[in-house]
Structures are given as structure tokens and as C-alpha cells.
Amino acid sequence: MVTAKEYEGQVPAWCPGCGNFAILTTFREAMAELGIEPHQFTMVSGIGQASKFPHYIRCNTFNGLHGRTLPVATGLRLANHEMLVIAVAGDGDCYGEGGNHLAHTMRRNVNVKLFVHDNQIYGLTKGQASPTTGEGTKTKNMPAGVISEQLNPMALAVALDCSFAARGFAGDGEHLKGLIKEAVKHKGFTLVDILQPCVTFNKVNTYEWYGKRVYRLGPEHDPTDRSAAFTKALEWGDRIPLGVIYRRQRPIYEEQVPVLARSPLVRMPAAAPDIGPVLREFF
Amino acid sequence: MVTAKEYEGQVPAWCPGCGNFAILTTFREAMAELGIEPHQFTMVSGIGQASKFPHYIRCNTFNGLHGRTLPVATGLRLANHEMLVIAVAGDGDCYGEGGNHLAHTMRRNVNVKLFVHDNQIYGLTKGQASPTTGEGTKTKNMPAGVISEQLNPMALAVALDCSFAARGFAGDGEHLKGLIKEAVKHKGFTLVDILQPCVTFNKVNTYEWYGKRVYRLGPEHDPTDRSAAFTKALEWGDRIPLGVIYRRQRPIYEEQVPVLARSPLVRMPAAAPDIGPVLREFF
């Protein structure tokens, strides 16, 4: 059996007290409990504090560009759909710079597991507003405060028929671990938006702030009812639901690409095919 | 009084029978009825068949890049918020290449009027699938058919709290004209998705196909109820609702930028300000 210890990678460069630490520990535990070994999965990330995550986990890693996590993950899955592909991104990364990829990856339903460390701020670049930053928040480059309406990732996911959309909280490790495991086991694209306190730049959405508001969704919420899921997704403010907001089982992309029924691309011969016969078609 | 004739621009390069012609006529009529003169508005478009639209209307025009209609329109409005800014795009343009801008422009609620000529296909590049192309549709580069789930622009708009989201149909000119006028008068970002038959490349979603399915939304639909609007937005297939799916009046971006309360930027002096006093701060 693989233990959480075996996932320990580089020493994190996060600020002391950062919510990412809790996610890191929880993630390692979840993977150990799932019994997935380091070489059996690949993590793809972008650029930001959250995107340093794979360096702190022992695993195959493609730490790419800011915002471009999902296309890399998609390419990986299409080349090797026997590989578990996990994508990690920040809220700026994934909802800002990379918003278009998120929308279209949800539509594709590629079997990628996306975890967004949502600290409602741009951490690494020192505190600008992200799409999930609350309206009115003042930053150095927005001294008059944020004007744009706060993005609701869960509502977006329901609108795009995301196969699995859930919210976790760095401060509720047990629950988050369950979500991570559920997401990994779910067949289809999964988005887990993880509320992650940034102790340095987000002075509003702190552990305490979240702690007062979050609650675990109970069985009364039916995540397969899309309209109900949408209404639930809109809940934010005094009470913030944690758990699976929306779930729809639909065929994954990889299974619908005819050629992949044969085998993963990476298992096909690494050799030059004979194109002689098709050349004949040009006579 | 300005007449529809005064908006006549270049000779359209569309295919005979293209749904764009109907939209063109309707648009000119709507503008004439609104009494907005050609120089009083600016049209921004991208690249595609739809995006040729402003050349066929006499008006100020910035025909930019594929997918980049909305940022240009936003810049225009922020520089001159007394100018009516109309954005025209194709479904590929706006939901594909430019998807990220659409999401964030909705959040901003810049007072731009967006019309998407949604022919559910890439017209100008000869018939590839767009985000709104139906699943299973076969194209030259997708001989096995479209796998990704069809994007629902109205659901997306509701999820992003778009100030005004409506659906029109090129084949129902009267109704479309009403929508165009309503959108122009609405204060806030408006998305009008116009079902537009592409007679050359979309052999599924024809005038007839739409004609059988569309119906005008009646007063029983309350576009201000977000959850109800979402449920209505999901309606697609046998019956396709036309009209305002969602409406939420909220302050426009331009009014919340403190400096714009003074005057539009373009009315401020075109002269070098004296930075002498702020230089003192570096002593």
C-alpha cells in the first residue's frame, strides 16, 4: 500500500498559514487512500501559487502556462486515456486567463479531474482581483474597488452541463478528501472548486469568514436535477454550500473518438505507417 | 427622420438565401425606427460571415479579429460612453474563439449590444462545427461527427448574470426587430442570439427546421426570475423559445468607474497634463 508520505515532493514555497497546505495534505491522503501510485497519474498545472502544487506531490508533472492547464490535460488524455490526469489551477488561472478552455472542456467531457484552488485573488502576482473576488474589494490597481460581478463557478458549470461540479473548503479536510476521491472515481470531467484562504492578500475571505458560512450539503440536495442544482449554485453569501452541486453522467469524450476504441494512441506502434496505398488515390 | 435606406452600405458577399440578409434588413429598419443616425453608433465585429455585417450598414466600424469583438467594444465604450456600441459576431467568433471575453464582458456589464448570428456552423471557413453545432453533425474534419455537447448560450448568459439575454430568429423579422430595439434601449450588456440559417453549410438547422420549432415567449415567462430563466434557457429541441429569456437591471460598468462620472474620456483635454506636482512625491 502506498502511503501519504510517498507523495511528498519539494518543500512548498507558500506563505506560512496558506490554505494550500491543508489542500496538499488532504490530497496526499486521498491519493493514498485511493491507492494510486505516484507514477500512475499526471498532474497538469498553470502558473500561480496553486499551480506550484504538483511540485509538492511526487507524480508525473506538466507545469505549463498560466491559464492553459486544461488544453494540456486534454491532449494528455487523448494521447493516453489509461492515464489518470489531474489538473490544478488557481482561480485567476482557470476562470480568468483560461476561461475559454474551461467552458469547452466541460462541453467535451474529457475525463480530467480539475481542482481549482479558489482563493478569490491573484496570489502569486501579489493581490489583484480574480474573477471570484468580491465586488468592491480594493486592490492596488483597483483603488476604487472591483466593479465586475463575482463569477460563480458552480453556476457556470451547471450551465455548461459539467459532468461533476463540487465545492470544497481547505478548512474542512475530511469533507474535501471525500470530494477528491469522489471526483477521481467519477467518470467524466470534474470541477472541484476549493475555497482556499490566502492569508497574505485576501483579508476578507479568511478561514474564519468561510468557517462561519460553509455547510455540507445533505441528501436533500439532488445534484442530478439541473434546475435545482442551478438554484443551489446561486447560494453564496451568508451560507455557502459544500459538496457536489451538480452531477450528470454522460459518455466521456475519449470513449466517443472511434480510433481510441482500439487502444490509447501511446500504445499504437511508434513507427512509420505505409502511406503507399493512399498515395494511389491521387492517380 | 432617418430611413432604413440611409444605412445601406456595401453589397453583401453572402450566399443567396443566407439568413444574414433577413437580419440585415431587420437591423436597418430597427435603427431607422430608433432614429439613430449612422454616425451615432459604432459597430465592432470579428471575422466570419456575420462579422462582415458592419460593411453592409453605413456606420462607424471597427472590423477587428476573429473572436475579439467584445474587448474592442469594451475599450470603445470606456473611451466614449456616450457612443452607442454594437457588437456583431458569429457563433464561432463569440462562443468559440472569443468565449472568454463573452464571459467577462457579461460580468462587467459594459453597455454594449451584442448580436450573435448563430448559424450553428463556421460559415466563412466552409463548414466546421461551432460550439452550437448539434452533436453528431458530420463535417470534413469530423467525419465521425461532433462529440462535444452543444453550447447553450442562454444558459451561459443566465449563469453569468448577463443583464439581458434574448433569442431571435432571422425568419421572424417583426419579433427580431422588437428584440433589437429592446436591446438597444436596455441599459446594460445585452446578448441577442439570432438563429440564422446558413443555406450552404448547415443542412440541419434550416429555415424550415427552425420554423417548426420556434415560438414567441409570452407574458407567462418572467425573465427576472433567474432560476426560471435558467430552466427556460434549457429548452431546446422540439420547442425553441424566442424572446427575452433573462433580464436583470444592474448598474453598468461605465457608471461605476469614478473618473467617468466627470465626462467621457474622449471629451477630456487632448493635452499633456502637468505631472510636476506628483514628481514631488519622489523627493
Next chain:
Amino acid sequence: MDYTIRIGGAAGQGIQTIGETLGRVFARTGYFVFTHQDYESRVRGGHNYYQIRVSTQPVYASRDGIDILVALDSETIPRYEKERTKRAQVVYDSSALKKTYEGPAFVDIPFARLAKEHGGSPIMANTVATGAVLGMLGMQLDALLALIAETFSKKGDAVISANRKAAQAGHDRAVDQCVTCSFAGKQEGATAGRKKRMLIAGIETIALGAIAGGCRFYAAYPMTPSTGVMNYIASKAEQFGIVVEQAEDEIAAINMALGASFAGVRAMTGTSGGGFALMVEGLSLAGITETPVVIAMGQRPGPATGLPTRTEQGELQFLVSAGHGEFPRIIFAPGTPAQALHQTARAFELAEKYQIPVFILFDQYLADSQWTYEDLDLSRVKYTDYRVRGRAFSALAQYRRHAYTANGVTPLGVPGDAKHLVVTDSDEHDEAGHIIEDGETRNRMVEKRLFKKLPRIQKEIAPPLFYGDPRPDVVITGWGSTYGVLREAVDELSATHAAALLHFTEVYPLPAADASGYLSALHKAGQTICVENNATGQFERLLRAETGFEFSGHVRRYDGRPFTVDSLVKELKGKIKKT
């Protein structure tokens, strides 16, 4: 024999069908063919043409004079009045053009009416026109009739026979009516003993080269003139085991390709300048992560949208310097469809061997132009698997994705094939692939990625082709798609000058100057003229930047049209100083 046929008409009228059918018929009957296309950025209407040169001698480019003009719209005849040769014949349907032209040069054939009468439906008018052209040339119909049977095999015998009748009607009418045709009767019996040839365009051979090179993953966003690569590969994807993915935008396309490449397969993307502009960040990502990728870059006139369906050699400099930071790359610029096939296949080899991005830089002209070949030599396609897979990977004692090596290349491990972890990063990283901050590691990585690879990469680059007079007074230099027209121009110049062609298809890095002595050849020549399909002389500047060499003159065209032999020769003659 050397005839030029131009079919003019509106988009959607079927000029492409006529053109492709004629070209195929000529190729099958053993002629040499060269075709090129001129079309607008619209789906119906406007004015386009398809031009075919057919000859008993090898042909590599289009000529300026039109011998047979097929006019499907009313614009065709007045528009090309000056381009008609003395022997030219114009074939048209006066009822369609609503105008009759007098004089022996005009052959009025009622395409639509004959189609209806003989084929049964006016939509076969193009078949009538095709038959008519063959009739005017005095050619027999056999090859066309056979092609019709193949083309419509799925539509059944009735359609086949109707089209055959329509073709026959057009043919007969032309033979009948075109008594003054200067071509008539001359071709009889000429086909005997000639070999069938293949007719193939650059866009198809790029796709074929990709398949031959072992491409397993192609992600792209549609954009003229690259879309044909995606279409062709998609049409063969099941057969060859390839995934073709239409990305949501070009940024996604290149990042998907990098993801697939990292996972262990050969991956490619294709686009044009505007789409490539969006891939530039991803290119740089390929650079620092040392992830192989092949990029088919189809040029068209810019800036921005420019003239989307036309041709230009305007992105050479853009590609040479694209990307933030410094990393190696290779740029191939094929001059012919055959070269496009071989270079694309080789692009995959080199991309994987050096773990770098490799470009196929083509343009609308090469993409759409068809050439004839007796065959294409597939024995030259090589495949070496540079990845470490399966048991070989497991057998390694340890693995670090970016370990320093003597030659700068670290084996590419396939993630998941062994317990070794494969880690890479867009940040500057250590040998294991993890983020670093120190200057020493940075220096070593730059040495590994850049300095160690560069000289080896340059050794792979083929020298330019030298053609013509071995001791030339005048050296005409060019690169990429202009090969054919430059070659023919040099042939013509040779009548009056000691002229030679120096043609580059591997443009970056430039081949080592001493390897083939091309630089000294240039220095020796009295006059050197660089011919480019752009406004600023990008190759000229590249050669100066790399070698300091200064051309004595240049010819540049930037109106979105390709060079044609006659006008180019004229322009070159004007430039060549009398000596």
C-alpha cells in the same frame, strides 16, 4: 505542347470541379500538369479562377498567357482580355452570360441546355464544359468517362450515364464548332505510351507527410490555408490511428499538442499567421519544456486578416523570432508538394530527436497548387522512435527529465510506463524538472537547451539547391513555394544569361555556410537577385543577419498573388544589369 486553361466564375459555380477534373484527366493521360487557384474570401459569388497548365514537358509554375478561357460568369471575359494569347479560344454559354461575343476566338456552347438535353439536368453543365475543353484540345474522352464512373460510383448508373452523355455532348459540340481552334487535331495519338501521373497539391502532401512521419495527434482551429491539412488527416484518421481534435482556439490547439507529445505520441498543429500569433506563448512553452511539436504554418497576406485566401511569404521573420526567451527551432519551407511530404515527415523526426518545435512554412500558393508526379519516393521517409518506453524505461536506474547530457538531449520518458516520474515545468527548472531560482542552474539549462543543441541541429539542415549554369553571372535566389517559378524563370533566362538558381527549402537555421559553399557561390556571382513574395525582403534580411551577405538586387511581390513565369522573367531582365 504547353497550354494554359483558365476557368473563371463565381464561387459556388463549380470552377473547382471543372478544374480538378481536367487536371486529373490530363495527369492520367500522361501529361505534365500544374494548377493554381485564385479565389476570394466568400462562399458564393464574387470572382474566382482555376488555372491549369498542361504540357508534354515538365511544368513547375503558371504562365501568364491563357490559351483556353472557360467563362462561367460575365466577368471572366472582359477581366482577362489582355491575358489571352494570340491563339486563345474562349468557351462560354451565351445564355448564362446573357451576352454573345463575336469573332473566331469565341466558342459559344450552351452548357446548361446541352446538359438538360443530354444528361437530363442543367446541373451537369460543368460536365458539358469539361467535355468541351477536351474537345477543343482535340483530346479523346476515355479518361474523362472513366473518371466520371469513379466519381459517381456511389450515385448509381443513371447518374454516371447522364454525366457521360453530357460530357460527350460538350465534347462533340466543341469539336464541331471549334473548327478554327488552333489546338484541334494536334493531340491525336499523342497519349500513346505515356505514363499515368499522380496529381497532388501541397496541402495534401503536408498531411500525407504528417501521416508518414507517424503523427498520432493533430489539434487545430480552422484557418485558411491550413484547414486542408486537418481535413485530409481527419479523413484518414481511423485508418492510421490518429486523433484529430478541433480546438476551441489556437492557444488550446498548441497546448493540446504539447500535452499529447508529453504523453508520448507525435503531435502536430497547423494554422495561419493570425492563429500562429496566438500560439506564440505555447511555442515558448515547447522551448523550455523541450517538448517536440510540429507546426504547419500556412502563410497568407497580412497584417491581421489581410487577404485570407491569397498568398504571401510574409511570416519567415515572425517564425524565426517568435516566442519569448531564447530556444532552438527548425523552419522548413518546401518548394514542391514532394518536398512538403518529405520535409513534414522529417519534421517529426527532428522535433523528437532534438525535442524542439519544427515548422513547415508554406503558403496558399503551395497549398492549392497541384503538381504531377510519376510517384513519390516513400523509401526516404525514416522513423526512429526517440522515446524511452515500457521496459526500457523501467530498466533505467534513475530518470530525470532534464538531466544534463553531453549533447543537450535528455531521453523523453513516457509517463506511466515506468515508476520513474516525468516532470517538466515552464519555469526554469533543475534536472528533475522542478522550479529553480539560482543562476548557476539557469546557465546550465541554457547551455543544455540552446548551445549544445544548436550546432547539431544546424548539421541536419540540407544545403540549398543549386540549378542552372555552374558558373553563373547571375544567381537568382529564393525560398519555399517559389521554387517552380524560379526554376522556369532561370530556364528562360539561360537563353541570354549565364544564370543559376539558388533555392532554400530549409531556411532556419540556415545551412552551415561552408557545408555546400553556397555563400561563396553567391559571393562569386556578378549579380545576385533575391526573389520573394513579400514586401520587405525577409529572406534577404535573414541571410544578412546570419552571414552578412548583401544581395545586389531583389524582386518582390506583395499583392497577394503568386509570381508567374513570364512576368517574373520580364522583371528579372529589367533588373539584370547589362554587362
Next chain:
Amino acid sequence: MDYTIRIGGAAGQGIQTIGETLGRVFARTGYFVFTHQDYESRVRGGHNYYQIRVSTQPVYASRDGIDILVALDSETIPRYEKERTKRAQVVYDSSALKKTYEGPAFVDIPFARLAKEHGGSPIMANTVATGAVLGMLGMQLDALLALIAETFSKKGDAVISANRKAAQAGHDRAVDQCVTCSFAGKQEGATAGRKKRMLIAGIETIALGAIAGGCRFYAAYPMTPSTGVMNYIASKAEQFGIVVEQAEDEIAAINMALGASFAGVRAMTGTSGGGFALMVEGLSLAGITETPVVIAMGQRPGPATGLPTRTEQGELQFLVSAGHGEFPRIIFAPGTPAQALHQTARAFELAEKYQIPVFILFDQYLADSQWTYEDLDLSRVKYTDYRVRGRAFSALAQYRRHAYTANGVTPLGVPGDAKHLVVTDSDEHDEAGHIIEDGETRNRMVEKRLFKKLPRIQKEIAPPLFYGDPRPDVVITGWGSTYGVLREAVDELSATHAAALLHFTEVYPLPAADASGYLSALHKAGQTICVENNATGQFERLLRAETGFEFSGHVRRYDGRPFTVDSLVKELKGKIKKT
């Protein structure tokens, strides 16, 4: 007097506060100051430093030897052991570092304890440290005490007085304890009669230059090292009537700027290489639509994410050739904060005058480095409104946005100001701005946009700065941010060589070679050495591409760190051949 102070510690410990405070105090007391920073891409922890050079003579760069080392973390002391000069003193708090160092070079001051005892709170430890450094230098506290009052004016008297006490405590303890300090006592009275100086960094002057140049719209996406421009402009946006917009991505940023510019205001964006990669398509759009835009491009080491908080001159070639298609541009690369101000303001003038994109190409080094000035000459900032507005626009008989003109520039009408329509297009267009397909219009538009503008643009370009021996044997050449260090290096070399500096701040197009005779100066020199903060010698290549000139040698640094005087001089001496 010429001292170097380095403050080392982890991110978040306040080394920046100490550094900035000391720099300000020195500048106010009339010293010449140069500061630079070295930090990691993280928010807390790791190891960073802030380096201050303070002198009674003008200083333009950092030296290698440290005279006073302020150690806030345990890494500082061992890390910089070799960089300490003979006279160096290390000041630290043994209780914070959990270690005591013996010997006369070490001054152990309990920063935190003194802060608590005198100021009341341990968070004032940095104030103690700041006071201590002044004490070690034998300087008086007046300027610091005044600065404390200003800094904390909003926090009230209690905070001010506590900080003042803390500063005093640090100062006194240093004076007391640092009896062997080689600096002690030397500075007394030296400030008398000296002028207050301003202390300002490149990133601030770019922002100030933008404001001075009439920037009304700034759209950007955060990215080191450009974010400071956005932050500064935003802080003054209300005062000067500017809209600062944080875009969803860089593509949006440049397109927003173009929209605003089209609407009639001066617009700008800023980014670094990776973000600029995403703007390349928009750049080309600016090119074909002839829409003025200013782009602040802050270089950092690539490829891709690279070393995000460090410095490099790695994007010159990228910028020269960025964009599909061919269109003019200007690239300024300021060498000093003062130049950055003037060039940024001028960028707006030239962008609007020629309707082209103009770049301010800087780097992390210039961005973060602070220089002292007596003042900045604002009289050199010019503003000409090149737009046609209001009544003047209405008064035109007709208007076509892209009408051909003798000099290629068509007046920029403000949409809505008159009944004239303003129409532009990313497609090739006619004079009115509408899509065209014909070659003739295309040719005329290329002539208008490119050929007619180019020679006039080149005339605007300032010649390089020539400094040093008027008849040099050795010419050191550089561009952009290296100005200061090259100047000091040439000063040092001058002791032994006839050396001069040729420094370019307007790098593209290059100034006309004959205008200032720089090319002949290079040709005349026995040795020419090009110094660049990159791996491949991008300026060297540019000069060769444009002029064919070949340098005799070069010095390149690409580890992400800036050049410093002493090591550069050493390296240069190694390169200079003995004659």
C-alpha cells in the same frame, strides 16, 4: 564616499521597507543613490535582497562588494561571505538568526528586542535596523525621523513617536557598538549644502511618462515586471482622468486598448514576454488598422515562465518581428528612469503621429532600480493632438479613414464627432476602410502603411549616445537598461584603455547609419564589444541584419541577474586583446 549596503532576508520580512527607507533618506540628504533588487517568485520565505549604493559622486549601477550587510535571515551571512569588502560590517540580530558571529566585522543588534523596549512592538524591528545602518554610517537621524512622520502620518502620533524611538534606539546602539566601524564619524557635516534629490525607479517613470504623454486608457493583465505601471497609473487615475482596466487576459488587454484608441483617446497596455506573446495578433491588428497604441514590454528571463522575477534582455528580436504580415513599429529601450519617462511620453506622440504601435522595452532591472535626480526636465514632454475632432472633423468635405496621402498618414477622425463615418478593418481594405480583394488596392495600401511611413519614422529615431574617449580603440556597445553599468565600466576601463561607450535607447528601427556616424565610429574602432543581458546576442544580430556590421567580440549574461560594474569590467578586460 561610495558605500554598498545589502539587506538580505526572506520575502515578507520587510527588506524592501528598510531598503526604500534608507534610499529615500540618503537621497534627501543629498547623496547619489542607486538601488537594485533581487527576489524570488514567492510571497513569503525564500531569500531576497535589496542593494543600495550611496555615494557623494553620481552612481549609475551596483558594485559587487558589500560594505554593510544587514542580515534579516540566517542565509544572508554565509551566502554573501565572499562578496563582503575588507571594510565590510555585518549587522544582525543574533536572537532572530539564532546564531552569533564573532569578530570585529559583526555587529549584533537585538532589532526585535529594542523595537519592543523602545517602540513598544516587535514589528518595528525594521525601523531599528534602519536606524542602525544610519548609525553605522555615522549619519544623523533627522531625515529618517522626518520620513517616519510622513510615512505614518495617517496612523497617528503614537505610532510616529514609537517608530522614532525605535529608530533612535537602533542608531544609538550602532554608534555605540560599532566602534570599529570603518564608516563611523566620516559623514559628519558632509550633508551641509547638498541638494535634496528625488529617488525614482524605472517602473514609476514609465507610468509617469504615460501620464505625461496624455495616456487616457490603460488596459493590462497583471504580469511581473509590468504590473507596477498599472499600479502607479491606477493610483493617479482619478487625478489625471485615466481609466485603468484589468482585462481578463492579455488578448483582451490589447484589443481594449485598440478600441479605446479608435474611439479617440491615447491608449496603452503593458505586459511581459508571455503576455505579449498573446498580444501578437492584436499587434498585427494595430498594424493593418493603423491604430496607435503604446506597449510597455517588461522583459524577464524566458522561455515561457522562466525566472519570473528576474532580468534579461531577451525579447528584442521577438518584438522586432512580432506579428503576422509586415507593418512598421518603433521600439524604445530606455537606459535610465529619466529616459523611460521621456521615451514613454514620446511613444504616445509617435504612435499617434504615424498611427503605429510603439514599444517601451524595459526589464526587471530597469523597473526596480532606483536612481537619484535633482529633477526631471518636463519641458521636453511635447503633446500634439493628431486627431481630427469636433468642428474640425465636421468641416472636412469628406473623410475616408484610410485615404491615400502623400506621406502615408491619414488623419484619425474621432467617431461620432461628425457625420463622417470612421471605418476600419483587419481585412485588407480600400480607402474607406471596406474589405477588398484586388491586388492593386493591396499594393497601394502596403505602400501607404509601410513604405511611405518607414523613412519618416526612421528620421524620428535618436542617434545612440556616445560617451568616453573621442578616438577610442575599444568601443563598448549596449542597449537599454545596461546604460548605467556600461558607463561606469567605460569609466573604469578608461584608466588603461582608450575606451568609449556607444549606447542605443532607440533600437528599432535603428537610427539612420549616416545620421550620427555611429557606424563609421564602430568601423574605425580597433575592437568593438557588444554587451547584452541575453544568451544569443540579439542586438548584435539586429545590427548585422540592418547594417551588416560585425562586432569583434561580445559579453553576454543570461543567468537572470544584471551586470554589476566590477565583474563586467573584469570580463571586458579579459576580452580586450592586448595591443
